Amino acid sequence: MKVKASKVTRSEIIEIAGLFRAKIVDVATDAVVIEFTGNESKISAFLALISPFGIVETARTGTVALARGKKKA
Numbered sequence: 416m417k418v419k420a421s422k423v424t425r426s427e428i429i430e431i432a433g434l435f436r437a438k439i440v441d442v443a444t445d446a447v448v449i450e451f452t453g454n455e456s457k458i459s460a461f462l463a464l465i466s467p468f469g470i471v472e473t474a475r476t477g478t479v480a481l482a483r484g485k486k487k488a
Contacts, residue, residue: 419469420447428468435461446471 420428420442428447432439437451451461458475 416449416451416465416473417446417471418449418465419445419471421445424468428465431461431464437461 418428432449437449440450441448
């Protein structure tokens with residue numbers, strides 16, 4: 416997800432991401448790109464807190480399952 420971020424709001428966005436164990440993938444002068452995973456309720460809670468900053472772009476996938484080791488799903 417790409418979120419609008421200014422000098423003033425950037426640290427707060429990064430702090431919220433940290434609370435949800437999200438990963439900051441990129442930081443620009445006007446936006447932050449965040450990667451995160453979780454169940455539906457965790458994602459919804461994260462979106463509710465981040466939305467006021469201004470979501471620029473988002474990519475959301477459904478449930479993904481991968482077999483462990485050499486097994487194929």
